[in-house]
Amino acid sequence: MVRKVKKKKSGIRIFVALLLIVVIAVFVYKYFITSGNHQILEKEYDDNTSPYSSLKITPDSSDDKTTPLPTTKIETNISVSISFDKLNSPNAILLRLTDDSVLVQKNSEDKIYPASLTKIMTAIVVIENLPDLKEEVKLTKSTFQGLYEADASMAGFGPGEQVRAIDLLYGVMLPSGAECCIGLANQIAGSEQDFVKLMNQKAADLDMNNTHFENTTGLHNENHYTTVKDLAFLLSYALQNDIFREVFTSSSYSTQPTNRHPDGITFYSTMFKRLSDQNIMGGEILGGKTGYTDEAGLCLASLAKVGNQEYILITAGAKGDHDSEQYNITDALAVYNSMGE
Numbered sequence: 001m002v003r004k005v006k007k008k009k010s011g012i013r014i015f016v017a018l019l020l021i022v023v024i025a026v027f028v029y030k031y032f033i034t035s036g037n038h039q040i041l042e043k044e045y046d047d048n049t050s051p052y053s054s055l056k057i058t059p060d061s062s063d064d065k066t067t068p069l070p071t072t073k074i075e076t077n078i079s080v081s082i083s084f085d086k087l088n089s090p091n092a093i094l095l096r097l098t099d100d101s102v103l104v105q106k107n108s109e110d111k112i113y114p115a116s117l118t119k120i121m122t123a124i125v126v127i128e129n130l131p132d133l134k135e136e137v138k139l140t141k142s143t144f145q146g147l148y149e150a151d152a153s154m155a156g157f158g159p160g161e162q163v164r165a166i167d168l169l170y171g172v173m174l175p176s177g178a179e180c181c182i183g184l185a186n187q188i189a190g191s192e193q194d195f196v197k198l199m200n201q202k203a204a205d206l207d208m209n210n211t212h213f214e215n216t217t218g219l220h221n222e223n224h225y226t227t228v229k230d231l232a233f234l235l236s237y238a239l240q241n242d243i244f245r246e247v248f249t250s251s252s253y254s255t256q257p258t259n260r261h262p263d264g265i266t267f268y269s270t271m272f273k274r275l276s277d278q279n280i281m282g283g284e285i286l287g288g289k290t291g292y293t294d295e296a297g298l299c300l301a302s303l304a305k306v307g308n309q310e311y312i313l314i315t316a317g318a319k320g321d322h323d324s325e326q327y328n329i330t331d332a333l334a335v336y337n338s339m340g341e
Helices: 002-049 115-129 165-173 178-189 192-205 228-238 242-248 327-339
Strands: 056-060 065-069 091-096 101-106 136-138 162-164 252-254 266-268 283-293 297-306 309-318
Touching: 091 228, 091 327, 101 228, 115 165, 115 178, 115 192, 115 228, 115 242, 115 283, 115 297, 136 165, 136 178, 162 165, 165 178, 165 242, 178 192, 228 242, 228 297, 228 309, 242 283, 283 327, 297 327, 309 327
Parallel strands: none
Antiparallel strands: 056 065, 091 101, 091 309, 136 162, 252 266, 283 297, 297 309
C-alpha cells in the first residue's frame, strides 16, 4: 500500500514538472513573437516616415559608414572616343552632371577670360537676390553708358524702357544683352560695382578659387578671369535652380509688351541659332551659352543628354570670331557625338 502511494506521488511530481516546462515554453514563445512584431512595426513606421525611404542603406560594420544603393540604374559606361587634344579649343572640361565627375579635361585649371560665360554667374546671382522676378525695372541712360562704345552685345532695349526682371533675365542669357545685366545689377545692388561684389562672394562660396569678376557682362578686363573647371562647377550649381535651368535651356523667348516695345521682343539663343540641329548621336543638346571677345576667343558652356545621363562641356579660347566658323560649337558637337557612338 505504501509503495502505491509513493508511486502516485512520484507520478504527480513528474506531471507538475512537465506542466511547468510547458508553461515556461509558452511564455518564452509569446515574448519573442511579441518582441519581433514590435520590431517589424517599428521598421515599417520608420520606412514610411523617413525622407530617405527610397534608399536602401547597407551598414558596413568595419567603419560604421553607410553605402546608399540607387534605386535607378546609372549609366556609367559612356566613353569619349575623341581626343581632347584634337579640339579647336585649348581649354576644355567634360563633367557628368549626376555626380560632378570630371570625365575628360584639357588645361582645365589654366587662367582664361570668360567673355559672356560671365553671364552664367550674373544670372544665378540675380535669381538668388531678387525675390520677385515679375517686378518692373527701369533702364536709365546710365545703364547704357559705354556699352555701345565697347561693342557689347545687346538685347534690344532702350533708355527709359520699363521691363520685367524675368524678361531682362532671358535677355541676359539668350541674346547676351549687356544692358540687361547692368539694369538688373542696378536694381539689386544699386550699381554694377556693388553687384560684382555679390558675384565674387558667390564664387568664394562655391570654392571657385581661380576666379575673379570685374563686371557683369564679360567685357575684357585683365583682372576678370576664371578657369573652365571653375565654370563647370558653377554651371552644375546653377542648373540645380529650376528658373535658371528653364532660361538656360530655352531656344527662344518673347517678352511682355513694354512702353517702348508694345509687341514685346523675341529673343533667340546665340547657341541654338548656330546649331543646325540640336540632336546628337544618342542624345540631344539641351542648352548653352556662347561667349566671345578678341582676348577670350570663342567659348561655350553647354548641357547635353547622352543616353540617360546629362553632361556639361565647357570650352574656351578657340580661334575665330563671330564671322568665322564657330569652332566652339563644332567642338561641342564632336565631343557629344563621340559619346553616343
